[in-house]
Amino acid sequence: MKRILALAAISCGMAFGQAADVCTPSVYNVPSAKYPCVYPDHRAMFRVNGPNAQKISVRIGQGFDMAKGPDGVWTVTTTPLVVGFHYYSLQIDGATVADPSTMTFFGSGWQNSGIEIPEPGGDFYQAKDVPHGHVSQQSYYSKVTAKWRRAFVYTPPDYETNTKGRYPVLYLLHGWGEDETGWYSQGHVDFILDNSIAAGKAKPMIVVMDNLNAVKPGEDGTIFAARGLPQPPATSAAGRGSAPAGRGGGLADFTGATFTEMMMTDLIPMVEKTYRVLPGRENRAMAGLSMGGMQTFLTTLVNLDKFAYIGGFSGSCGGRGAAFDPKTACGGAFADPAAFNKKTKLLFLGIGSIEGPGTKNFSDELTKAGIHNVYYESPGTAHEWLTWRRSLNDFVPRLFR
Amino acid sequence: MKRILALAAISCGMAFGQAADVCTPSVYNVPSAKYPCVYPDHRAMFRVNGPNAQKISVRIGQGFDMAKGPDGVWTVTTTPLVVGFHYYSLQIDGATVADPSTMTFFGSGWQNSGIEIPEPGGDFYQAKDVPHGHVSQQSYYSKVTAKWRRAFVYTPPDYETNTKGRYPVLYLLHGWGEDETGWYSQGHVDFILDNSIAAGKAKPMIVVMDNLNAVKPGEDGTIFAARGLPQPPATSAAGRGSAPAGRGGGLADFTGATFTEMMMTDLIPMVEKTYRVLPGRENRAMAGLSMGGMQTFLTTLVNLDKFAYIGGFSGSCGGRGAAFDPKTACGGAFADPAAFNKKTKLLFLGIGSIEGPGTKNFSDELTKAGIHNVYYESPGTAHEWLTWRRSLNDFVPRLFR
DSSP states (O other), X not given: OHHHHHHHHHHHOSOTTOOTTOOEEOTTBOTTBOOSEEOTTSOEXXXXXXXXXXXXXXXXXXXXXXXXXXXXXXXXXOSOOOSEEEEEXXXXXXXXXXXXXXXXXXXXTEEEEEEEEOOTTOOTTSOOSSOOOEEEEEEEEXXXXXXXXXXXXXXXXXXXXOTTOOBOEEEEEOOTTOOTTXXXXXXXXXXXXXXXXXXXXSOOOEEEEOOSOOOOTTOOTXXXXXXXXXOOSSSOTTTTSSOXXXXXXXXXOOOHHHHXXXXXXXXXXXXXXXXXXXXXXXXXXXXXXTHHXXXXXXXXXXXXXXXXXXXXXXXXXXXXXXXXXXXXXXXXTTSSHHHHHHHOSEEEEEEEGGGOSHHHHHHHHHHHTTOOOEEEEETTOOSSHHHHHHHHHHHGGGTTO | OHHHHHHHHHHHOSOTTOOTTOOEEOTTBOTTBOOSEEOTTSXXXXXXXXXXXXXXXXXESEEEEXXXXXXXXXXXXXXXXOSEEEEEEEEETTEEEOOTTBOEEEETTEEEEEEEEOOTTOOTTSOOSSOOOEEEEEEEEETTTTEEEEEEEEEOTTTTTOTTOOBOEEEEEOOTTXXXXXXXXXXXXXXXXXXXXXXXSSOOOEEEEOOSOOOOXXXXXXXXXXXXXXXXXXXXXXXXXXXXXXXXXXXXXXXHHHHHHHIXXXXXXXXXXXXXXXXXXXXXXXXXXTHHHHHHHHHHTTOXXXXXXXXXXXXXXXXXXXXXXXXXXXXXXXXXXXXXXXXXXXXXXXXXXXXOSHHHHHHHHHHHTTOOOEEEEETTOOSSHXXXXXXXXXXXXXXXX
């Protein structure tokens, strides 16, 4: 009976009626791996083979010490975890490494393990029987950075067949320590867009996902990090005890102004030459998460002639505690509310409900100052990818209207 | 002076004239990671932070024990390694894990570390200033396996603009324990095709990279593995000491006949419906590496009405030591050489020179039996991705002529 329930649970995902003792393998496990697994109450169980180790712990926001069995296999069951996607790592006798049982995800500058604590009924980011777009890898040479770069580009389901059609474009950025793979690997951008387009909510659009990191030859990529801009919350270099040996100092190969220059000089022209794109600011949106949200505000607020839609998911130019003065905040972008509102068709602020009140306060201050904005709060989620998937899902139906 | 040489070496790659003591970071390191690095004589140096570990070794084909420094950082310099791409892992007090300093690569059923020992002048698989195609992710539902699947699809540089053009298709498979990401991640299929097309050597074509693993609901995926078919040479489950804990028994979720049925029922129809494809067997090729080469022969030799071009890279239906009888070998596919030669426009066998004589012997036996075939030997390489990149580079100019 337990086996039948287990099979049912696996085939149905995390559903009501599931036996309380069923631990379902995380969706990000490598094929055939039964662990880590997740209980219906959101506790997770981890297992690692380490016959000669003295101490192994799982670092997932906080640390959980594992216990060694007589077979040399270490196990631990956590307390209930917050719903959503979490990077995690193992500490094996002081070495910080990924768990070999999961696929890996680029965050905090290295290939972490990942686990999903599923939300009940959360299927907007999953593959459904609807028309599917493509995510493709696009190589291009950047004159500004003097390097080859890679973007991922989502084209909507009808892009291949509607060969006379032209499409608006959303430029979408990852966060600190992540890269251009984030939105399609952890974020499921393709399924979110497919499902939203199929439901008639979002307009068919192209989504361009590039890499935040952009420095000119000889430029110091650590400048941005040194400005006190956001650090990752869970598995930061500090949170991992120490960075893996062999790593140089600068995880962030990044300066905000250079990214903007690269985007204007190299990325947007490449996209508009390569893809069938609708012209003009009203067909161009930009959004990003965490540091990518900050970059979005940095780039767009001084380029309102090029962007009519702006989104920050757990990251923008405000909400970090400084007193808000509409005349000077965000480089003075909001000094003339009427002019700003006339130009900007959408200013969107998304946040997880357990990330703190900063973003809500910022939205309220903007509203008080007469700046139109949309505030979206993801219930019960933290500074992680479920917040950002939900933010994107709420954001894209509002674009290009 | 040493610093100037080091900078020159980094900017030029591994080039002649490089100082003998310069250790160049591997191209697959995470951003800013200086280790692992490779010396001009192909020794590699590894560094791992493990302050409380008792023993750490690097497993790269063979094991190399690391030595602990007073700062808790372990290091080792290997003997010279064979040129090409190598999966590798760390053993930390008995736990088999990836090195956090590199990007990860799916092989042997998990996310290994990877290192490239560069070949002098090997630039055919690198990004050049030529028109670039796209590699895109294609989701589709398989009726045969009753699951969503994912393929990666390369479309050539002119595919987007030449909207009336139709293209021939190469179906290209990975090896044991790998997945559909292999050819574009480790194999650089996009740059190989871009460069070969730009040089006028290969015809513009679509390349479809799917996943070998295909079982029907309830089918046992370990059947194929149990038949004694190829195991990976370097970082096999056995070679890694023991599989990571939490892993189930069957790494190979695979039966050869089911893959063929899935390909005919689901994959090819999806591709021909979704992409602008030229019809018929003379516009359809199939190739694969190692177990993917074996699958290619399994699939094509009983479907010669559907494929005119066949390639096996370090894997086919022969060369594994059994006595060759042209009447019965490979299911009798070669029993009538004239008929086979008339139908098959290319039978290609690629191998690394240090993989042993089996494939050369098989090619000679086929030739003796009157079966036209092309034998390609990659000089100085092993059962790894440089052999397969070179095989692909030699293979694609011969297609669709």
